[in-house]
Amino acid sequence: MDRPHILLVEDEIHLARGICFNLEEEGCRVSHVESGEAALDRLQYDRFALIVLDVMLPGMNGFEVCRKVRESDHRVPVLMLTARSEEEDRVQGLSSGADDYLVKPFSLSEFLLRVKGMLRRSSWYLPEPVEEGYRFGDNEVFLLSYRAKTAQGEIDLTELEVRMLTLLFQREGEAVSRGELLERVWGYSTDVETRTLDNFIVRFRKYFESDPGAPVYFQTVRGVGYRFCRKN
Numbered sequence: 001m002d003r004p005h006i007l008l009v010e011d012e013i014h015l016a017r018g019i020c021f022n023l024e025e026e027g028c029r030v031s032h033v034e035s036g037e038a039a040l041d042r043l044q045y046d047r048f049a050l051i052v053l054d055v056m057l058p059g060m061n062g063f064e065v066c067r068k069v070r071e072s073d074h075r076v077p078v079l080m081l082t083a084r085s086e087e088e089d090r091v092q093g094l095s096s097g098a099d100d101y102l103v104k105p106f107s108l109s110e111f112l113l114r115v116k117g118m119l120r121r122s123s124w125y126l127p128e129p130v131e132e133g134y135r136f137g138d139n140e141v142f143l144l145s146y147r148a149k150t151a152q153g154e155i156d157l158t159e160l161e162v163r164m165l166t167l168l169f170q171r172e173g174e175a176v177s178r179g180e181l182l183e184r185v186w187g188y189s190t191d192v193e194t195r196t197l198d199n200f201i202v203r204f205r206k207y208f209e210s211d212p213g214a215p216v217y218f219q220t221v222r223g224v225g226y227r228f229c230r231k232n
Contacts, residue, residue: 004050005028006049006115009054010054016034026115035060039069040068050119052079052115053080054082062081066096067097078099079102080100082102101196116187118186120187138150138151139207152207167185172229175227181226
């Protein structure tokens with residue numbers, strides 16, 4: 001079986017060497033570049049199972065790189081590394097198309113946990129289709145083609161967005177726990193603490209709700225997780 005090929009975009013050379021060494025010890029193949037421009041050039045002729053992307057890069061920053069990646073590839077998972085701990089910056093990373101983030105300094109064990117989880121659910125995974133053209137309100141979601149029509153216009157969906165929507169649609173009307181969502185969508189163990197899940201729900205509400213502050217379809221179930229309800 002081929003080793004998963006990871007693109008590391010990191011300009012801190014000592015950190016990059018450590019990451020490369022440990023990922024290779026875990027059986028991965030790693031290509032390392034030090035700038036966003038070099039990463040975009042590399043992506044023109046090579047395919048990767050995962051992109052590990054630093055935010056603070058010389059020239060084009062990680063947010064810009066991620067947006068450029070998503071213009072051509074909506075499925076490759078992106079793990080963003082940031083020295084910024086503010087919620088606004090983490091939301092910006094996810095809004096640019098990243099699938100998860102880690103705040104520096106992070107532990108090696110946590111980093112490897114995130115990478116392994118994302119690789120288990122990587123771009124070769126095809127979600128079980130619920131239906132082509134899943135309608136609710138003014139929205140229509142096409143899971144097989146990774147796109148959606150909304151009141152704001154047509155949007156492209158990432159791999160993880162499709163996985164999460166697939167699970168919520170399949171369990172329509174049921175409260176799905178945070179642990180199950182993290183395990184089945186991101187591939188993480190149920191004891192992982194991350195706000196990524198909540199930020200994905202925020203993203204869905206911006207896409208699909210007429211009033212994101214008073215959601216109808218993507219509901220919070222306090223102390224449990226989230227529930228999707230399709231209203232007729």
